[in-house]
Amino acid sequence: MAPRVDMLYFFLIAVAVFFSVLIAALIVFFAVKYRRRSADEQPKAIGVDVRLEILWIVIPFIIAMAMFFWGAVIYLSMAKPPANAIPVYVVGRQWMWKFQHQNGKREINELHVPLGQPVRLIITSEDVIHSLFIPAFRVKMDAVPGRYTSLWFEATRAGSHHLFCAEYCGTQHSQMAGQVIALSPPDYEAWLAQGATGREPLASAGENLYQRLGCTGCHMAGPTAGMTVRAPGLQDLYGKRVQLENGRSVIADEGYLRESVLRPRAKMVAGYQPIMPVFENQVSEEELVQLIAYLKTLRSAEGGTEGSAP
Amino acid sequence: MTAAVEPKDNYLTAGFSLKSWLTTTDHKRIGVLYLLSITFFFLVGGLAAVLFRLELLTPPGDLVSADSYNKLFTLHGIVMVFLFLIPSVPAAFGNFLVPLMIGAKDLAFPKLNLASWYVFVLGGLFALWALLTGGVDTGWTFYTPYSSTYSNTYVSLMAIGIFIAGFSSIFTGLNFIVTIHKMRAPGLTWFRLPLFIWAHYATSLIIVLGTPVLAVAILLVGVERLFGIGIFNPAIGGDPLLFQHLFWFYSHPAVYIMILPSMGVVSEIVACFSRKRIFGYKFVAIASLAIAVYGFLVWGHHMFVSSQSVYAGLIFSFLSFFVAVPSAVKVFNWTATLYKGSIAFDTPMLYAFGFIGLFTIGGLTGLFLATLGLDVHVHDTYFVIAHFHYIMVGGAIMGYLGALHFWWPKMTGRMYTEGWSKFSALIIFIGFNLTFFPQFILGYLGMPRRYHAYSPEFQVYNVLSTAGASILGAGYVIPIIYLLWSLFRGKPAGPNPWGAKGLEWEKTSSPPPVHNFAEIPTVTEEAYNYSGTNEQG
Numbered sequence: 127m128a129p130r131v132d133m134l135y136f137f138l139i140a141v142a143v144f145f146s147v148l149i150a151a152l153i154v155f156f157a158v159k160y161r162r163r164s165a166d167e168q169p170k171a172i173g174v175d176v177r178l179e180i181l182w183i184v185i186p187f188i189i190a191m192a193m194f195f196w197g198a199v200i201y202l203s204m205a206k207p208p209a210n211a212i213p214v215y216v217v218g219r220q221w222m223w224k225f226q227h228q229n230g231k232r233e234i235n236e237l238h239v240p241l242g243q244p245v246r247l248i249i250t251s252e253d254v255i256h257s258l259f260i261p262a263f264r265v266k267m268d269a270v271p272g273r274y275t276s277l278w279f280e281a282t283r284a285g286s287h288h289l290f291c292a293e294y295c296g297t298q299h300s301q302m303a304g305q306v307i308a309l310s311p312p313d314y315e316a317w318l319a320q321g322a323t324g325r326e327p328l329a330s331a332g333e334n335l336y337q338r339l340g341c342t343g344c345h346m347a348g349p350t351a352g353m354t355v356r357a358p359g360l361q362d363l364y365g366k367r368v369q370l371e372n373g374r375s376v377i378a379d380e381g382y383l384r385e386s387v388l389r390p391r392a393k394m395v396a397g398y399q400p401i402m403p404v405f406e407n408q409v410s411e412e413e414l415v416q417l418i419a420y421l422k423t424l425r426s427a428e429g430g431t432e433g434s435a436p
Numbered sequence: 437m438t439a440a441v442e443p444k445d446n447y448l449t450a451g452f453s454l455k456s457w458l459t460t461t462d463h464k465r466i467g468v469l470y471l472l473s474i475t476f477f478f479l480v481g482g483l484a485a486v487l488f489r490l491e492l493l494t495p496p497g498d499l500v501s502a503d504s505y506n507k508l509f510t511l512h513g514i515v516m517v518f519l520f521l522i523p524s525v526p527a528a529f530g531n532f533l534v535p536l537m538i539g540a541k542d543l544a545f546p547k548l549n550l551a552s553w554y555v556f557v558l559g560g561l562f563a564l565w566a567l568l569t570g571g572v573d574t575g576w577t578f579y580t581p582y583s584s585t586y587s588n589t590y591v592s593l594m595a596i597g598i599f600i601a602g603f604s605s606i607f608t609g610l611n612f613i614v615t616i617h618k619m620r621a622p623g624l625t626w627f628r629l630p631l632f633i634w635a636h637y638a639t640s641l642i643i644v645l646g647t648p649v650l651a652v653a654i655l656l657v658g659v660e661r662l663f664g665i666g667i668f669n670p671a672i673g674g675d676p677l678l679f680q681h682l683f684w685f686y687s688h689p690a691v692y693i694m695i696l697p698s699m700g701v702v703s704e705i706v707a708c709f710s711r712k713r714i715f716g717y718k719f720v721a722i723a724s725l726a727i728a729v730y731g732f733l734v735w736g737h738h739m740f741v742s743s744q745s746v747y748a749g750l751i752f753s754f755l756s757f758f759v760a761v762p763s764a765v766k767v768f769n770w771t772a773t774l775y776k777g778s779i780a781f782d783t784p785m786l787y788a789f790g791f792i793g794l795f796t797i798g799g800l801t802g803l804f805l806a807t808l809g810l811d812v813h814v815h816d817t818y819f820v821i822a823h824f825h826y827i828m829v830g831g832a833i834m835g836y837l838g839a840l841h842f843w844w845p846k847m848t849g850r851m852y853t854e855g856w857s858k859f860s861a862l863i864i865f866i867g868f869n870l871t872f873f874p875q876f877i878l879g880y881l882g883m884p885r886r887y888h889a890y891s892p893e894f895q896v897y898n899v900l901s902t903a904g905a906s907i908l909g910a911g912y913v914i915p916i917i918y919l920l921w922s923l924f925r926g927k928p929a930g931p932n933p934w935g936a937k938g939l940e941w942e943k944t945s946s947p948p949p950v951h952n953f954a955e956i957p958t959v960t961e962e963a964y965n966y967s968g969t970n971e972q973g
Contacts, residue, residue, distance in 0.1 A: 134810050135880070142800035149771055149796050153789060156774035157781075160710070167711065167778040171967035174716045178772070179765070186764040190757035193807045198750055200809025205746045220586070254582040255676055257741065257816060261882025264813040268742050270677070271581065272670025275743040288891065292816040292884040294575050296582060297502050300887035 127204065127279060131264040134196050141189060204265065207278035211246035212239075215328070215415040218249065218256035218269035221298035223289065226415055229318055230325045235304030237289060239281050240314035246278040248380050252411055257293035260306055266292055274380045281308035332420025335413055344402070357402065358395045364422045369396045383418050442849045442928045446947040461546035462950060467532030468847065469553050474520050474528060475916075477560060481515035482912065484508045489871075489905040492898045497889035505888040506573040507589070513576030518598050519560050521832055522690060525697035526643075527556070527608055529839045530636045532847060534612055536940035536948060537630050539621025539957045544614040552607035559601025566593035575886060577687070578653075580668030580679040584660040592661055595654045602647045602654075605693075609643030612636050621939065623959035630938055630963050631720055635700025638724040642689045642696075642731060650686035653679060677742055684735035692731040694828055695795070696724055698835020699766060702788045705838050706770050708936040709785035710777030713964040716769040723762035730759045740811045749808055756806035763799045767792060782934065783857040787838030790865050794830025798823060801876065819879025825872045837864070837915070844919065845933045846940060849947045850926030856918045864911035870904025937964050 160169075214237065215226040225233045239245045249258055251269040259266040263279040281287075291302035309317060326334075336342065344357035358368075363378050371394035376382055385392050387409070390402035409417070447464045450456070457465060488508045491499040500508065531549065535542050543549050566572055572594045574583040583591050616637050620629070656667050657679065666672030668679045707714050714720055736744060736752030770792055779785070801823040805811050814820065841861075845851055874897035883894045890898070932941040940948070943957045 131809055131813055134807065135804070135813075138804050138807065138810065142797070142803070145800055146793075146797055149767060150793055152771050153774065153792060156771070156777070157779050157789070160774060160777050160779050162711075162778045162780045168967060169711055169776055169778045171713055171965075171969050172715065172776060174718070179716050179719050179769075182768040183761055183765060187757075187761050190760050190803065193803055194754055194757050197807030197809040197811070198753065201740070201749065201753075201812065202746065204809065204812060254586050255579060255742075259816070259882070259884060261813070266741050266812050266815060270670075270743050272676070273743060288882060290882070290884050294506075294577075294579070294582070294886040296573070296586060297506065299506070300497070300502070300884075300889045303891075 127200075128262065128264045128282075130200055134193075134200060137196070138193060141193075204277070207246040207276070208244045211244035211278050213246050213248060213419075214239075215419075216247050216249040216258060216269065217252055217411045217415075218258065218291070218295075218302075219252040220254065220296055221291070221302040223256075223258065223291075223302065223304055224412075226328060226412065227318065228328055228419065229322070230327045230331060231318060231321075235289070237304070237306045238314060238317050239306060239308055240311045241281050241284055241308050242311065244278055244280045246276055248415075249275045249277070250411055254295050255293050256291045256295050256302065259290040259292035260287060261290070262287035262306070268293055274384055276380075281306070284308050284310060328416050328419035329423045330420070332416035332418070335409075335417055336420055339405070339409070356399070358398060360421055361424045361426050363424065368393075370394060371396050371398075380418055383421055384414060387414060387417060443945040443947070443949065445949055446849070446945065447950050448849075448947050450950050459550075461542070461550050463531050463535050463543045463546065463549055464847070464948065464952075466549050466553050467528050467530075470523060470531060470556070471528040473553070473557060473560065474523050477515050477519040478912075480564075481512050481520055482909065484512040484515070485905065486909055488512070489902045491888070492890070493902045495890050495892045495895050495898075502888045503573060506575075506886070507571035509886060510572050510575050511567055514563065514572070514594065514598070516828075517576055517690070517694075518601055519556075519563060521694040521828055522605055523556060523608075524694070524832065524836050525701060525839055526612070526636060526639055526693075527552075527605075529701070529836075529843060530612060530639075530697060531608070533843065533940060534615060534633065534636060535619070536846075536944065536952055537633055537938060538616065538619060538624055539939045539943070539953065539959065540615060540619040541951045541953070541956075543611045544619060545611050548607050549611055552604040552611070555607065556601055556604035559597045559599075559604065562597030562600060563594055564597075566590040566597060569593070577683065578657060578679070579683075580657060580660070580676050581670070581674070584657045584667070584674075584679075585669045585671075592658050595658045595661075599651050599654050599658075602651050605643045606647050609640035609647075612640040613644065616640075621957050621959050627718060627721070628959055628961070628963055629721075630700075631703035631714060631717070631724075632697075632700035634721040635696045635703070635724045638728040639693050639696045641725075642693050642728050645732070646686040646689045646693075649682055650690075653682035653686070656682070677739070677744065680739055680742060681735065684738045685732070688735040688738065689728075689731040691824070691827065692727050694832040695835075696727060698791065698832045698839075699724065701835040701839040701842070702770060702791050704936075704938070705784045705788040705842050706773050707964040707966070708842070708934050709780045709782060709788070710774050711935075711966040712773050712777040713962065713966065714769060715772040715775070716765070717963065719765050720769050723765045726762040727759060730755065730762070734759060734806075737806055737811070740808055741815050753806055753808045753811075757803070760799065760803060760806075763795075767796055767799070781858075783852075783854065783861055784838045784842035784934075786858060786861040786865075787834050787841060790861065791831055791834040791838060794826050794834060794868070798826030798830055801826065813882075814879050816885055817879035818875040818883050818885055821885050822872045822875035822879060825875075829872070830868055834864075837861070840915070840919075842934070843940075844922070845929030846946045846948070848923055848926070849929055849945075850922045851929045851933060852922040852926055853918050856914060860911050860914035860918075863907060863914065867904050867906075867908030867911050871901050871908050872904070874898075874900040874904075937966055 217224045223235050225237050249269045251271040256269040265277045265279050267275045267277040286305040286307045289304040289306050345360050366378050367375050368378050369375050388406040391400045447462055572591055573589045574587050659665055660667045666674040668674040668676050703714050734756040736748055737756045740749050878897045929946045931945050939957055944953050
């Protein structure tokens with residue numbers, strides 16, 4: 127993404143330099159050429175030239191539209207992570223960044239990623255708004271309490287890159303910084319495997335939690351003969367379009383799953399009663415991430431692959 | 437030039453007691469009261485900037501603590517935006533000049549005008565109170581839930597101050613709108629109005645329509661803070677982005693409240709010192725209104741990485757580019773006005789040149805921020821800081837200083853020293869660019885704004901910026917000295933020292949009498965009729 131953003135940047139620089147120099151040169155040229163030579167000089171009036179006015183309305187407009195489209199195309203691809211992107215869950219808080227990898231490995235203010243593979247960060251905050259900013263990759267996304275945001279990037283150069291908080295968040299705002307460390311894929315695998323003993327992958331931690339919170343009581347794996355279905359099945363849910371009670375429909379992305387765990391009545395699935403308890407303030411951000419990681423693994427044979435959500 | 441004589445009876449000699457100033461309803465005196473008050477706040481805000489620029493000289497946070505640093509930039513932002521820039525040109529020069537330029541004896545509601553100054557002072561006192569008791573650390577943007585829940589500083593007190601000060605701009609805006617509609621001299625049709633009046637009319641529309649929304653946003657922060665009612669904090673059922681929508685709905689148009697009046701000033705100055713009617717007068721006039729209208733449709737471009745929907749982002753970006761057009765129209769028309777003019781390099785004209793150049797850079801770098809894919813990278817970095825200082829300092833304050841130097845002889849009846857004033861204009865131009873140009877580079881390199889401590893690789897640009905700020909600071913002090921000096925020793929200016937067109941120059945003395953004109957003038961010609969041919973266009 128960085129080279130694409132830089133190309134656009136250089137195009138805008140070129141436009142900005144061209145017009146700044148043009149205006150400055152015209153001002154200097156006119157100011158010298160038409161400087162006042164005697165106190166009683168009286169220049170002739172010049173009427174408006176509508177063609178000229180139209181010219182300098184239309185030309186800036188066309189250039190501006192070129193900028194708009196170019197910027198929009200890049201923005202749209204920033205908003206659409208590749209299907210094979212590796213998910214990493216990020217929680218910001220005053221004043222640190224906490225990362226959780228799929229296999230349950232956690233880190234603080236450091237994020238290890240493999241070279242040449244897209245990585246998708248799913249971000250939230252425990253307190254105020256923060257913003258995760260990696261200048262080397264030209265990406266930034268706010269960490270907003272109460273919702274998930276996401277960004278993706280693909281590291282192309284090994285080594286460590288700055289990781290900043292870009293949204294002012296209080297006393298230690300400037301210390302809420304760290305490093306993104308890009309490793310070659312074998313090094314990355316080795317790093318991931320370090321200290322694996324006794325660590326639980328996110329999804330299995332989520333499965334334990336799923337049992338403990340009693341979700342299985344209503345959300346059954348599949349319809350069983352002779353039992354009333356009290357809650358929608360969760361198999362293959364992630365990334366699917368869900369029909370809601372109010373006639374609308376939504377894509378079941380992380381944000382939807384999050385909301386439906388915390389405040390089930392916000393978006394009721396069509397055909398079900400609002401009987402699920404509210405889990406707001408019952409599960410932590412980290413536990414929520416584990417639950418969602420588990421829900422994403424509930425795939426039937428024909429149910430698509432991990433990470434296919436928009 | 438006519439022999440310069442100072443009239444014995446003028447608005448300044450109408451009363452010397454403190455009471456005569458504090459109970460005046462004369463728009464000219466109220467303009468002077470505003471001028472003094474905002475100069476005070478400008479110095480307060482400037483002092484904060486000096487302190488944090490010194491802190492930023494070295495990468496670690498060593499001169500002041502992190503909390504003090506946060507309070508300093510918050511103080512700088514709040515004071516400069518709400519207590520200096522927003523009132524600056526309209527409340528000081530607009531107050532003084534709107535009635536004079538349209539041939540009226542005063543504004544439509546003189547008592548409301550005085551009330552607006554008192555309300556402004558009251559708001560300012562609350563802000564000072566908040567600052568003196570310990571300060572506020574939310575940034576001038578008051579983002580929730582930090583401001584409404586997490587900050588332990590005097591947010592509510594400051595919120596009250598800003599809430600109150602907002603009413604003073606509403607009063608001023610209302611007064612201008614009514615005055616411009618109802619009190620123009622006979623013959624002064626809309627398209628004969630000076631562009632300064634058009635700019636103030638457009639500004640007043642924004643003030644009246646936008647400020648109440650800021651008042652609501654700030655009030656809701658106070659309600660959540662004091663009573664714990666969940667409006668913005670998601671932990672108690674609120675939505676943090678709602679605040680950003682409300683805040684920017686006012687605060688983006690507020691940028692145009694700051695820049696439009698200065699654009700009006702530049703039109704007056706460029707016309708006078710090139711002895712030409714502003715090229716494309718009608719286009720420049722309509723451009724002011726276009727900016728005022730578009731200004732209300734683009735607030736979402738502050739929220740491209742806030743988790744606002746991608747489609748909203750696309751629409752806000754698209755609309756933001758529309759603002760570029762009327763801004764470009766103004767710059768091209770001012771430049772074209774110089775063509776075949778008779779150009780003099782008096783101090784006000786130097787500021788106008790400075791304005792056009794710096795506003796052009798500020799405007800063009802605004803396009804970078806409206807461009808979606810690029811804004812993601814530069815959002816909340818020093819690139820943004822550099823951009824809006826090119827607009828607000830390079831644009832709005834250059835225009836303010838241009839106005840101060842252009843109308844100072846009218847307001848005081850005295851001339852200042854030409855050499856010193858040109859020297860300080862040059863110093864300000866150099867200091868400004870040295871302060872803020874390196875910040876564009878810093879921003880693209882990735883230095884976030886509002887950082888107390890920073891990574892060592894950013895130091896060289898910060899050193900340049902701090903060096904520039906000290907030059908800029910000196911540049912701002914010099915005018916205070918020679919302008920004060922001119923009050924006592926300056927040569928009498930005479931009614932029209934610049935040979936300018938306009939009722940305030942041609943039909944009244946310097947300083948003007950209490951009721952502005954001996955008799956209400958009748959207007960028979962277009963604005964800026966320097967060639968005497970009364971040609972339209």
